[in-house]
Every structure is written in C-alpha cells, then in structure tokens.
Amino acid sequence: MDRADSGTFAATSARKRLVPAGGPQALPGTYERVMALLRSLQVKSILDVPSGYGALSEKLKQAGYDVVALDLERGKYSPADKKVLIADLTMGIPCRGDTFDAVVCVEGIEHLHSSLALLKELHRVLKAGGYLLLTTPNVVNWRSRIKFLLRGELFWFDQRAVDRFGHIAPLLPFLLDHLAASAGFRILRIEGDRGIGVPGLMLWVLLKLMSVFKSHKMNSLLLLSSNTVVYLCEKKIT
DSSP states (O other), X not given: OOTTOOOTTTTHHHHHHHSOTTOOSSOTTHHHHHHHHHHTSOOOEEEESSOTTSHHHHHHHHTTOEEEEEESSTTSOOOTTOOEEEOOGGGOOSSXXXXXXXXXXXXXXXXXXXXXXXXXXXXXXXXXXXXXXXXXXXXXXXXXXXXXXXXXXXXTBSHHHXXXXXXXXXXXXXXXXXXXXXXXXXXXXXXXXXXXXXXXXXXXXXXXXXXXXXXXXXXOHHHHHOXXXXXXXXXXXX
C-alpha cells in the first residue's frame, strides 16, 4: 500500500476514549450479523482486521474459529493465544498471500484514505475462494439523505465524525460494488441491520409509488432503513 495513506485511523486516540476496553466498536447487532453469515460458510481460519479491543475476535474464538487479530495499536487487545498482529494497514498486512479462509473487516474501511488498496490487500491474504465480510456505515439511508439535503453532510460523515471517530471515507453502495469488483471480489450478498424502522419504510413506500424511482437499487428498503451495510464477498478463483 502507498505510504501516502498516513491517516489510517485518523482519530484512534479519540475512539479509544469513547469505547470502553473490551467493548464493541460497532453498532448493536453488527457482530451478530457477521457471525450468522460466517456460520453459513465452510471456514476455519479468520483474520479480524481491524480488531479493536477484540470483542469480535473473542466471539469468533468462542465459536471455534482459528482467529488472528490485527490492529494499529499495541496493547489494545492481548489475547491469551498471542495471535495478534500490530500493523499499519497503509503499509500492508504482514501475512503471506493465500493464508486465510475468511477475513472480517468490521467498521474499518471508512477510516482509510485508500479503500481500493485495502480491498486488494484483503484479497491477497485470502485463499482462492475465500470470503470477505465487510461492514461500513450506510450513507444512503433516509436519515443521511435528509441530513445531506439540509446541511450538505452525510450521517456518520461530518466534521464531528472525522474528529471523534476518524470517519474519512464514505462509500456509496455502487462505489463499494465497483471497488470490490476491481479488487477481485464477487459480491455474494448485501445485508443491513434495518435499524431505522418506520421512517425508512415510509420513504421506501413513497419512492415505490413514484415510477421514476421504482427499480433503482439505491432506493431499496434495505439501503433506506439500515444504519450499517454488511457485504459478503468471495475471492474469485482464477
């Protein structure tokens, strides 16, 4: 990866204050959705990156997976089995290619300047036919659309989010689709947490009634109503 991408986690110290040690660094239900998708796959070895305080890594280990955790900060997570790597993702992942059955990247890609460089590196360390489970904030839900209309800012991607969480790279669904394909992935499934309820449903019904929007992917109920999007991708076998 390019050394110019020096802002891997632009607000690491701020996030450290906001999230208790050992606590989750994703919205409620995100880890559970990732775990549910993993149970449907035949995988054993998993790279968890960025692993944060290790909440997801611990869940994966308890479920019987062989997990290697990777994060930027030393001492943030110290598992008993010592399977943790300290690395700056902008410098690459310190693992051989074709190593893991699956990679989970939960709430990580939005913290990096180069999304494509990250996806290519995740692709490299996966075995042929391996799986990537990636989550990121959904910037096209109804709340984000209204915020952009009124203030010219996206939900989870305003100055406050940059300063407190290091969110610097909002990814529209069609752009993430393109980047994943460019990195060598085939998208198998896209899910969401459906966390915004009735308003999202009402907006979806309204758009359905307007024929000009009828078949547009960006106006699906999933994208209008979810706080987080979850991508399940497969490394293409060449």
